[in-house]
Amino acid sequence: MKLGYPTITWGGVVGTPEGVTSVASSFYRTNGSTADALRDIAAAGFTGTEVFDGNLLDFEGGASAFSRVLEETGLELVSVYTGANFIFEEIAAEEFAKISRAAQLAAEFGASRLVVGGGAQRAGGPADGDLSRLARGLDRSAEIAAEHGLQASYHPHLGTLVETPEALSELMPLTTIAFCPDTAHLAAGGGDPAHLIREYGDRLAHVHLKDWNSSTKRFLPLGQGELDFPGIIQAIRETGYDSWLMVELDYYDGDPADAARISRQFLEQVLADQSFHESRPSRQVKEH
Template sequence: MTPPPGTAAEPRFATDVITFYHPAFWGLESADAVRELAFVDAGAFWGRTLDALAEAGVTGVELTFAPGDIESALRAFGSASSFRRALEARGLSVVSAFVAGSDAPDWRQGDNLSTIVADAERRAAFLADAGADLLVTGLPMRTTFGTRPPFFVDAAYMSRMADIAHAVGDAVAAHGVRLAFHTESNSTLWYERDIDLFMALTDPRYVWLCPDSCHIALGGGDPVAVARRHAQRIALAHWKDAVGPIDVELTIDDTVFAQQQPYMTELGTGIVDWRGWADAMSRTPGAGTVLIELDEAPDPVAALRAGVAVARSARG
């Protein structure tokens, strides 16, 4: 088992690159303008992002969907090893990368296993060269409630997902990378029952968990209870707060992530039991990293500093 890269007294604090996607941080008017800036000048995008991380005192970063993805880092730095050196020059490091974006192969049918595995191997090779050992992904989204024909998240479906997860977990392990699954709202790994079923069907040597405290709470679950039940398999967790459970049936389409945003809030202002969560996290293999997730913060430096303060207080 890979030892956690922090200490019980002071973990490594990290965040997802999405923290830096708010147009106000860039002096721009829209999210599209931010994406355009990052595409035209990836070096400028990453330079300012990494400087802001260092200023906030957050030393770890999780790559995600564009513009803060693997392809963007390669455009800016040319190689994973060059990206790693740029990070190290600022006292930073890559924690993980999230499998996201339109180029990520769809797991739903399971008839494209070779494509899924090849994509994961490519990402794992980048992570290994960048000095990281964790690839985070999720399970496919549910369909809107009432859709015909209905889509059931049943034992047969989860068995197919487990088979794919095993193949991917085995493939990335050859690069020294672990595969962990994120508990995204409205996905097929959202409710406590989903998580328990998937964990029961997968081999702990090949499949890890990345619980998100906010998303579990949005599904009406207890993030602390989930973390305690699956503590031995938690390689990383997303520390994020929720206003309350989602109390309506959302339309699950390209806008679903925007629909979820009103239910999310800054650490310490929602319903998550942070002391209980911190205690549960301290007993996991991922205890050495605290990844604070703040989607599109207008002032990411201030927001990260506030989030770190909440996490430190919760840890006692």
């Protein structure tokens, strides 16, 4: 398996201000320096990274500047994260225009995967058909990604329609998009990450690893919370997945470079302690 680390921890997740008045301009981004984040990620020993769609806008029309930092650090841009509401049909065209732009940028900068979040929660609670509308939106997002040579996967997330394992079990039969588990979000929503990885193992196409403390409701570097990562890694291996593991952390009180090093050292030990000689052949994720 290959280990990557997204840039989100350097500045945390915010949005583009233009998105307040323009749905098609509503991108995710971090406030930190992308170049500094990539240098810290490489120094921590990771070989791949993931960025938000909005951070690529900083390099739009100047891909060589971004490519130079990747070349300097030796990192591979593996994936780009995007998302949308998906349940409001009147703005669907605007959202798909944004996702198309995100996919175009991801392909331009050399990524092979598009990670898709979303499925809005209404102020008055879910309306009939919201999950079906989300599923159609995810299928269309996967089509857009494929048009740009990318593989799309869905990331269940707190604060969306799909927080709980029950909601995930309702959604997955309605859509064909691949699955990107986030261990902390799955646990925080009341799920067992290892169980859910096994349940949807035939659709596993990308992985986000982060730790979780249910008492403090905080995301943490690997090994500093309560999640059973040896069990989670074993579940991933049982699916036959043998590709990128993205160690993600939405925020960190200290130096984000320290968090990256902590997680890298912990994950290396977990991987070293496990046998890598399974009888079942590894299933390589197809890169478009």
